[in-house]
Amino acid sequence: MQVNKSSNALKSGAIWGFIVLELIFFSIAGEFLSLSDKAFMDTENMLLLLKQSAPIGIIAMGMTLVMVNGNIDLSVGATFAIAAMILLDSMTWTVFAGLGDWVIPVAWVLALAVGTLLGALNGLIVWKTGVDAFIVTLGSMLGFRGLVFMVNGENPTSHLNWTLVDFAEAKFLGFATATWFLLAVTLVIWFIMAKTVHGRNAYAIGNNREAAVNAGIRVGPHMVINFAIIGFLAALSAVVFYSESGSVNPNDGQLYELWVITAVVLGGTKITGGAGSVIGTLGGVIAIQLLRKGLGHIGADTSTVNLVIGLILIAVLVLDRQLNVRGKEELKV
Amino acid sequence: MATMTKQQIGGILARQGILIAFAVFMIAFTFANPKFLSVDNVLSVVRSSAILGVMALGVTFVVIGGNLDLSVGSMMSFSTIVVLDLHDSIGPFLAIPAMFAMTLCLGAFIGFLVGYLRLNSLIVTLGMLSAIHGLTLTYSGGKNMDIADKEGTWFSVFGQGTALGIPVPILMFIALAAFLGIVLAKTAFGRKVYAVGGNGTAATFSGIRRARTVFLCYLLSSGCVATAGLMQASRSLGSQNTVGQGLELGVLAAVILGGASLLGGSGTIFKTVIGVLILGFIQNGLLLMGLQFYVQFVVTWVIIILAVWLDIAAKRGKLWSPLA
16 A cells, blocks of 8 residues: 555656746746746746636636546537637627626626536436447537537627726736636635545546446436536636637637646546546646746747647656556565 | 347347438438539549548547547648658659658557557547647648649649549549458458457457557558548648648547447448548538538537447447436
8 A cells, every 4th residue: 555655646746746847947948048038937927827727727627527537528629619609799699788787797607507508418418328428529529619610600709898808807916817717616626526425426436437336326417517517617718718808719719628638637637537636637737838838938839839748748648657557566566 | 030129120220320321311412402412523522531531441440449549630730741841852752652651650659659558549649639730830840831843743643633534532542441441351450450449358368469459550540641641732732730630530420420439349441431421421411402511510410429329229229328
């Protein structure tokens, strides 16, 4: 058990160690390579980093829950786009014309409700048909994206509401609105996963579905709830982001599922389910954003970011495997 | 041959479901628009499906072997960009084998990671999707790639040429499908792929080298991707860095529609070809009916889930999952 514990501690700590390494590397490399006079670890820069982590981070929290549960959701990027479009479009509907600024909460609720419903629909299909979540969400990734395009073609949907922009650009205790949302979501999902019966059961189902069924856990409803949560969070991510930007392209959110899954796996969640934590995921999200920002800081272009992140993801997998194999061998002795 | 029970009918429907669905679609679309089955239209659909189809052939091997490949789209962008760039620098005769060699190296790398190191194929190919995209952008410097002399090169034959009145991409697709179909169904290697995907442990115990089989599947898949990249490059003689983006999903959709289980061990080349054609004809048919281009995404969504659902339902003998 000792070995197992220490290897687990090593794994959960690894992502934060990696973040520290990144900070040191980019600070030193920035001294020589950066064109700007500012240090990389500038407070302003770090606060901005947290804000920019929010869109991916908020969804990643939901993905942690879904992946711990033993499923996966590839449709989050498309859900993100649908919610964004509904948020911006609904504010211009004539039905809501008389509401003034009260249209904002209405639009928020509408976008979040649609996201939740789409997520629950995914979960319901996975539960009732028994089709693998990978296939179901692969399909809805296409389908949801098709719905986005059918509304406005390839044109962007735009609507700027200055009250909303002010809210999204506001800062409270130094953190931007988006950062607060990220922190709040992290806290809530952490609470759900660690402290509630639903969270316990989600781990149990992901770890061993047969055993969970035999123990009398109703697997289906738990899956539907988790999919509804990730749908809600994809919509929340869109709502937070587009309140500020005010314009959504039908292609927005594409490849988000890739970034989100990368962050979650970097954070130590097992792809087969049963293990993982939102704290690790938060580390994964920050590590990715640091890498993007840091490489930009030292003058590398976006292509390098893609290359490096892909290779790091694979390296983490190799390391994780080596740790596991060694742990097992030492147990045998 | 007395009266068939309900279950038997269900079984036949599910086993041949993909063919029946294909026939129903073709008939419905023909009624909606008589032009649908004209030779010109059919040829143009098959021709535009050929690139996706060639990639789907390789992925069929990977999926039957029990793995996934999400990197084929960005790998195809890579080979397209590379062959276009090399065409002008070292000439088409050398460019094509050089591009194949480079793409096969990528496939070998993935095969090594998934086969020999036994890493999760979903995550590895997800990582490679991103990494190869980065590699392509680094190679091209982010610029579009164009062939300087578009008129005076024989290179365009793979994408634009015709032989015996049939476009070359179709011939290449058919030839490759026939060849790989025989490899999968009639050779020892093909049977090993099924064995490894059906039950990896059992296959290992019966003396099949699991790692090597998986490795070869990825190598073969990257070979197909390189062929697709060649066809794409030759068809347009110029390309963006993102030409293959998102194709991995269309490819997987076609393979799944063809009935290959994502758990491995089942599927055939013939059914994958049918899957590719269904996607192609649905897209075309919906357009001919005057519907928006994007409707096809929604229709594909419904069809993928229905196809897999019915397949599973037939195997378990119940429509709804018994899961509590």
